[in-house]
Amino acid sequence: MAIFSKTCEYAMRAVFYVAQRSHEGYRVGIREIAEHINSPEPFLAKILQKLSREGLIQSVKGPNGGFYFDTASLNRPLADIVTAVDGDEIFTGCGLGLTYCSESNPCPLHDEFKKVRNQITHMLNNTSIGKFNMGLIKGKFTLNK
Amino acid sequence: MAIFSKTCEYAMRAVFYVAQRSHEGYRVGIREIAEHINSPEPFLAKILQKLSREGLIQSVKGPNGGFYFDTASLNRPLADIVTAVDGDEIFTGCGLGLTYCSESNPCPLHDEFKKVRNQITHMLNNTSIGKFNMGLIKGKFTLNK
DNA sequence: ATAATAAAAGATATTTTTGTCTTTTATTAT
DNA sequence: ATAATAAAAGACAAAAATATCTTTTATTAT
Numbered sequence: 001m002a003i004f005s006k007t008c009e010y011a012m013r014a015v016f017y018v019a020q021r022s023h024e025g026y027r028v029g030i031r032e033i034a035e036h037i038n039s040p041e042p043f044l045a046k047i048l049q050k051l052s053r054e055g056l057i058q059s060v061k062g063p064n065g066g067f068y069f070d071t072a073s074l075n076r077p078l079a080d081i082v083t084a085v086d087g088d089e090i091f092t093g094c095g096l097g098l099t100y101c102s103e104s105n106p107c108p109l110h111d112e113f114k115k116v117r118n119q120i121t122h123m124l125n126n127t128s129i130g131k132f133n134m135g136l137i138k139g140k141f142t143l144n145k
Numbered sequence: 146m147a148i149f150s151k152t153c154e155y156a157m158r159a160v161f162y163v164a165q166r167s168h169e170g171y172r173v174g175i176r177e178i179a180e181h182i183n184s185p186e187p188f189l190a191k192i193l194q195k196l197s198r199e200g201l202i203q204s205v206k207g208p209n210g211g212f213y214f215d216t217a218s219l220n221r222p223l224a225d226i227v228t229a230v231d232g233d234e235i236f237t238g239c240g241l242g243l244t245y246c247s248e249s250n251p252c253p254l255h256d257e258f259k260k261v262r263n264q265i266t267h268m269l270n271n272t273s274i275g276k277f278n279m280g281l282i283k284g285k286f287t288l289n290k
Numbered sequence: 291a292t293a294a295t296a297a298a299a300g301a302t303a304t305t306t307t308t309g310t311c312t313t314t315t316a317t318t319a320t
Numbered sequence: 321a322t323a324a325t326a327a328a329a330g331a332c333a334a335a336a337a338t339a340t341c342t343t344t345t346a347t348t349a350t
Contacts, residue, residue, distance in 0.1 A: 001150045001231045002238050003261070006308065008146065009242035016253055029326065043309050049328060062317025063325045086146045093147050097154035100290045108161055108277040108286045112268040116148070119264050123257040132253040141253045145245050151338065174296065188339050194298060207347025208295045 027066035219275035
């Protein structure tokens with residue numbers, strides 16, 4: 001088991017790729033995205049449709065259409081993508097899966113697990129969708145395989 | 146999506162419960178465990194069978210039988226349970242699900258995600274199976290719902 | 291030895307996640 | 321207006337995770 005679902009992994013990779021291409025002035029078709037982030041094209045399409053419906057990514061149909069990010073969207077935190085796709089369980093859930101685990105009624109792992117959750121929350125809130133554009137353009141980072 | 150699989154959550158809760166009862170000198174039947182940690186009994190049985198096969202938990206069949214931990218097992222880290230049940234992806238996997246992500250070929254989240262993984266690894270390696278026995282006996286912690 | 295107990299093992303079922311295919315709708319260029 | 325393009329939507333399929341049921345095996349107490 002990975003931390004994020006496949007769906008969420010694909011979403012994050014796609015978002016970084018589209019952000020980079022947006023930064024370079026392009027819109028990107030679903031095929032190009034899927035190829036570059038190594039994901040199943042029709043499945044990724046579903047994911048991006050969902051993000052699009054929620055206004056997290058922009059898209060236009062037709063020739064020269066595709067997905068892109070406007071400036072406002074580029075500045076959104078990655079956390080918004082994760083929440084849209086996987087919900088907020090990762091930010092708030094109990095490590096042992098206990099619904100009623102809380103400060104006043106803690107599970108054994110509560111205190112230590114809170115640190116993990118906080119780290120994840122910090123990571124996702126402090127990473128904007130466009131944060132890695134330059135790094136990606138310069139080939140500093142990988143997004144496929 | 147939670148951090149750990151349902152299977153793993155049940156395993157961790159069960160292990161803490163059995164440890165506590167072991168500490169009090171009892172063996173515990175699968176029904177009692179399932180009731181106290183609020184998990185489906187036959188499914189939990191499968192999980193404990195697996196842990197038993199790997200020698201992580203002790204069991205005896207027949208009257209007065211059940212699951213328990215010997216002293217050596219009580220001192221094992223929770224990480225061993227997680228690994229047995231969910232594998233080691235949570236300790237080593239890339240946040241974006243990239244197989245070839247590494248120090249030399251990092252994904253955009255690599256550095257930040259490493260901190261998350263380290264926190265999880267630390268938590269699971271520094272939590273022994275028997276660590277919360279007294280806290281559980283004194284009612285300081287919850288394991289059900 | 292026998293009966294009762296409880297885990298182990300095997301087979302099966304359901305649900306969720308992941309993945310695919312087809313049709314429709316919107317946009318653009320001609 | 322028409323044809324070409326590309327996303328949106330809907331229906332469907334496969335795989336994995338979760339859950340259940342039945343039979344077998346080992347142990348204990350009588």
